Amino acid sequence: MTVGPFSQDELDEIYAFAVDLGRKAGKMLMERVDQRISGANGSSNAFEEKESAVDIVTQTDEDVEVFIRSALEARYPSHKFLGEEAYAKGQSRDYLIDEQPTWCIDPLDGTVNYTHIFPMFCVSIGFIVQHKPIIGVVYAPFTDQLWSSCTGRGAWLNETRRLPLIHNPTPPMPANAPSQCIFSCEWGKDRRDIPDGNMHRKIESFVNMAAEVGSRNGRGGMVHGVRSLGSATLDLAYVAMGSFDIWWEGGCWEWDIAAGAAILLEAGGLMTTANPPEDVDTAPIEDVRLGSRLYLAIRPAGPSATETGRETQERTVREVWRRVRNLEYSRPGA
Amino acid sequence: MTVGPFSQDELDEIYAFAVDLGRKAGKMLMERVDQRISGANGSSNAFEEKESAVDIVTQTDEDVEVFIRSALEARYPSHKFLGEEAYAKGQSRDYLIDEQPTWCIDPLDGTVNYTHIFPMFCVSIGFIVQHKPIIGVVYAPFTDQLWSSCTGRGAWLNETRRLPLIHNPTPPMPANAPSQCIFSCEWGKDRRDIPDGNMHRKIESFVNMAAEVGSRNGRGGMVHGVRSLGSATLDLAYVAMGSFDIWWEGGCWEWDIAAGAAILLEAGGLMTTANPPEDVDTAPIEDVRLGSRLYLAIRPAGPSATETGRETQERTVREVWRRVRNLEYSRPGA
Known part of the structure; x- marks a missing residue:
């Protein structure tokens, strides 16, 4: 399969890079959790309020975005980059994705969960070409769960379990949906x-x-x-x-x-x-x-x-x- | 610490047995999930409706309860046993726990999650003496997370992280709670x-x-x-x-x-x-x-x-x- 300017080989290489990057970024998130748990650096209070009591951003959020952005810009200087933290600080709320190959990432999704150390937080790395999301990496480091996909290569949990989990065969939606859902x-x-x-x-x-x-x-x-x-x-x-x-x-x-x-x-x-x-x-x-x-x-x-x-x-x-x-x-x- | 007839040494032994039992029961739950994922035994359709569309019980539920009950009755024949599945089939909805040492277990909590293979399901084993829950084991096998506690020994995640996670120091409830909660x-x-x-x-x-x-x-x-x-x-x-x-x-x-x-x-x-x-x-x-x-x-x-x-x-x-x-x-x- 080819997508825009990319051959399947090129996509595979980008996919592998994104998976590795997701794991590394997730480890950064988890290191900061471990510091908070151990009480190191007084970091358990290092929260900064933003907009409202429901929207907390941590230094971690920004650090992890810089890490991901730097890695992507070094490896793929011609690709565009759109990150949640950088975007949120800008003036515009315009939709900025166009035909160009674009990385769209959230260094920390589930920020409220993260601040409360509820394990449902993750790093989220998407790659979009011609408006279509074609590579996705989601890594939740607390429970070490990684979801990933690349066009033409399937979608996976921990790179070993094919999604959806039940696919032999995949069941239809229930006849009386949304009941049973x-x-x-x-x-x-x-x-x-x-x-x-x-x-x-x-x-x-x-x-x-x-x-x-x-x-x-x-x-x-x-x-x-x-x-x-x-x-x-x-x-x-x-x-x-x-x-x-x-x-x-x-x-x-x-x-x-x-x-x-x-x-x-x-x-x-x-x-x-x-x-x-x-x-x-x-x-x-x-x-x-x-x-x-x-x-x-x-x-x-x-x-x-x-x-x-x-x-x-x-x-x-x-x-x-x-x-x-x-x-x-x-x-x-x- | 002693509780009722039990010395701390006796409690420690019971605690270790319960943790081991929880892990084994959780593995049974997960084996059945793996069978469904692989499509073995046509087991993906082995659901039985009970009371309403929202309350599904599986054979697994009953099998795991029998496994836990048998293990506990063999090891601790003098203790009482109360299990969700056995109770639900009885005639009475009376509250049956008294002063006696009693095991109160749910072989599969989060049954709806289990049938949909959403990882938030677990086995739950509690030990109650003189109306007080003094040992608890909760094991969620999909993400391999085990919570456990014994009176006098603290509460733990995966037997290594002390609960609550932030305890150096444990923060107070927020001054404006429930805000920030x-x-x-x-x-x-x-x-x-x-x-x-x-x-x-x-x-x-x-x-x-x-x-x-x-x-x-x-x-x-x-x-x-x-x-x-x-x-x-x-x-x-x-x-x-x-x-x-x-x-x-x-x-x-x-x-x-x-x-x-x-x-x-x-x-x-x-x-x-x-x-x-x-x-x-x-x-x-x-x-x-x-x-x-x-x-x-x-x-x-x-x-x-x-x-x-x-x-x-x-x-x-x-x-x-x-x-x-x-x-x-x-x-x-x-």
Whole structure:
């Protein structure tokens, strides 16, 4: 397989470099955790508040981004680089990814988890060519779990278990989805108590997905479980594994999802917009726009007796759209 | 330290046996996962529905309980045994634990996660003497994480990291808790859309904890994050680690929390009832009743400049009680 200017050999080399870089960056994250645990350097208090009590950035975040950026710029000087920390400090919120080969990385996704030493934090490294995420590396160092993918090479957990985990054969989405599905969602940072604001729209959507079938004007979805991990990247990694069936989220950014999207798509997942179109029954199900801040992901699925795998996924997308509210997130250029 | 009839030496021996048993039982859980992943024995479809779509039990569940029970009865024939699977098949929902040394185990907590191969599942082995949980072993085999504790010996992750993770020194609960806290909660299985029923009371409580400070008639808690893992046992393990600050839950049973409670209490955590008393400011904060089905756990905490660690925990309990609704769960004998 070739992608843009890259041969499969070139992609393989870039993939190997990214996996190695992800592991090294993750080890940096874990070293700082170990320093905090041992009480070295008084580092347990080295937190700096940013924007709100829900958004903490640590020096680690910035250091790891510099490490990743330096390594990538030295090895691939012609590639563009977009990192969460550098972006957040800039003036613009424009969507900056174009046709060029671009690294889109988050040195530390799950920052709140990291500050509390809840293991659901990770480094996230995505490589995007012609707007498509084609390489993804996600490494969660506390539990030493690495998810990775390269176009043409499959998606993997710890480089040994192929994703989705059950692929002999991969089961279809359940006939009565979202029932029997694990639904992954996040409360996020926007907690403003505005009637019909994003927080309340999210909660209404969560409750629709959770409530018994037949309730809530036919919207009750009776999902099998509702999960919130606090990391968009890891949510996507678990959808790619097939552990979560549905992830629905608004408000995060392309660096939160670039690597996870690469892994999900290579594993056979589907990713589109969180916001239901006017006609949920017939609207085309378009590929996700990375910068849209509105995401709906469905796990990899195989055929049922009467549908292709893709058909079972699309049916699930429409069933989710029937139950969720439109969220209001936007940004220039996306 | 002695507990009831047991010397510390005897407790140490029982503790070592329980840790070994937990690892072996966890390996059984993981072998079955590996069989499903490889497609062996057609076992990926070997699920049996129970009570509702949200409550699946597998043959594995029963097999692992028999394995644990047999091992314990052979080694400690005088001890009582209470297992989730055996209990669930009985006629009675009475609370059966008395003064006698009793093993209270769940062969597989996080059953829904297990059926979906989401790694947040575990085996849970608790040992209770004179109504106090004094030994706890929780093993999550997918990520090879083991939490354990014995009265007088501390609480540990993987037998090497002392809990809570940050203990040099252990920080107090935040002055403005529940703000800055990670709040752990579960949607549970009861999804009946009854006005003012348990599901809606839970959701109202979650929203109070999450919403910005100043909102919701002063109840907005602006917690740092809301997390739902789908395993009461692992929720408690993460509270014991200090990863989660607050866990609030109703509806689960003593086998879901016995081992986790032992670990949490040995680590220095506090556990009491989920339901707010009439006067939240002055009501005594009583020790949890294991069979109450109503649980509020606060992470281990050290002193602040003006309070003992326990005082910072009790202050947090009262702030949670101000924000949550009473839940209606009951059972005979508890």
